[in-house]
Amino acid sequence: MLAQAGVGTPVKGPGRFPGPFRFNGRVLELSLEKAFSGFRLSVALSVAEGETLALLGPSGSGKSTLLRLVAGLLRPDRGFVRFLGEDLTPLPPERRKVGFLFQDYALFPHLTVEENVAFGLVEARWPREAREGRVRELLKRMELTPHARKRPQELSGGEQQRVALARALAPRPRLLLLDEPLGALDLRLREELLFFLRRTLKEEGVTTLLVTHDQGEAFLLAHRVALLREGRLVQVGRPEEVYARPKDPWAARFLGHKNLLSPGESQALGLPPKAHLLPPRALALGGSLEGVVEERLFFGPRVGLWVRVGGVRLYLEAPEGPEEGAPIALRLDPAQAVPLEG
Ligand SMILES: Nc1ncnc2c1ncn2[C@@H]1O[C@H](COP(=O)(O)OP(=O)(O)OP(=O)(O)O)[C@@H](O)[C@H]1O
Structure with a gap:
């Protein structure tokens, strides 16, 4: 279906894309x-x-x-x-x-x-x-x-x-x-x-x-x-x-985030007792959180790991990772945890 424009002058583009956008009104x-x-x-x-x-x-x-x-x-x-x-x-x-x-x-x-x-x-x-x-x-x-x-x-x-x-x-x-x-x-x-x-x-x-x-x-x-x-x-x-x-x-779930913590789960991981989102940069391999790999998903350039830490299931991606059932140590950066409304 098509309804179309009349003749117009070329619209000038922002020049850069999709980088910082210059506000033109x-x-x-x-x-x-x-x-x-x-x-x-x-x-x-x-x-x-x-x-x-x-x-x-x-x-x-x-x-x-x-x-x-x-x-x-x-x-x-x-x-x-x-x-x-x-x-x-x-x-x-x-x-x-x-x-x-x-x-x-x-x-x-x-x-x-x-x-x-x-x-x-x-x-x-x-x-x-x-x-x-x-x-x-x-x-x-x-x-x-x-x-x-x-x-x-x-x-x-x-x-x-x-x-x-x-x-x-x-x-x-x-x-x-x-x-x-x-x-x-x-x-x-x-x-x-x-x-x-x-x-x-x-x-x-x-x-x-x-x-x-x-x-x-x-x-x-x-x-x-x-x-x-x-x-x-x-x-x-x-x-x-x-x-x-x-x-x-x-919004977090719809945008594809996987680590959404309830207040109880947040507390179990040493965060304040409210709902939190852990974005990918909040979790890394190596650290003091001990867990077990429950699922390992091979994507080619990286692997996805579902890890159980106590009662909490966490997801992270890394270039490589241990097999299912293996112990794993994670690092959680509390400064990167995002408190969520509602
Ligand atoms: N002409 C119409 N008469 C009655 N209800 C309508 C009409 N058009 C859309 N709706 C209803 O409005 C709501 C929104 O529909 P819409 O098509 O805008 O959603 P959408 O976000 O574009 O969904 P999708 O991604 O499935 O295309 C739906 O519940 C739909 O059934």
Whole structure:
């Protein structure tokens, strides 16, 4: 599905990615409420120019609903979407100058790859030369040049997805909305496209709202992550911040942390009697905590170890580690333990 941008000046990117983000002022501001039976979304957010913000949350948390409200495919019960101060709320999708890529990224089957990519440019009446140049540039960047004359059904899933991305980006939309852009692909293609997507977002520098349920994807692609649960924002911040300091046990678990200690477990390990998170850097091999390896998971470059220390099960990863059943000594740095709310 595609609703596309008009002709615009190239949006300048942040220059560095995904490193420290230069704050350029908020270009997208939204405050939106929408209720369905049994579900209520209420979110306020702003996004800076050239920023990629990932909406991260489990299935049913409202990520797609939020994106559809921003695209204009759904009407909010209350609230607004503003872009550079302009109120987009009353505008239909095609007048929002937004590029989007949804899960059902259907390409036009009767058009070739280059015609698919050029589609929005023709609609926006780009002059022929500019159009051809832009299509060439995108096909090259996406490594699609050899496929320019093929039709979508002659392409692999990953290639089709790259065409869909090129098509969404072609008219230089001022805002790009991506709903699970890697969602329908198998693991290998996901990794391949992740690389293209990361490089493309960096080079195009387009302000982007990206929906994903995969924290790794959000961390790799986004300057900031907005964690959504049951229609509400739990936490918004840079990937490093959100990962290092999840707001509560739910956020910690959702972000992939394994060592979540109850107050009793914290106490048993010499920490204050409240819930704690032990991030990976809090635990290392060698030290005075004695335990037994319960499970050893071989990942190739590293091993994962589930270790029982007294009544507490702890997880750590290391380049290598003893076999299951073997004794092991761990070091816990209490200064790295993160107290959790709730
Ligand atoms: N058009 C609709 N009518 C009624 N309920 C809806 C509609 N669209 C979404 N919902 C409900 O709103 C909630 C949020 O759905 P949404 O698709 O936004 O979640 P999501 O976080 O994108 O999930 P997923 O990762 O599974 O796509 C769900 O409970 C869903 O059933």
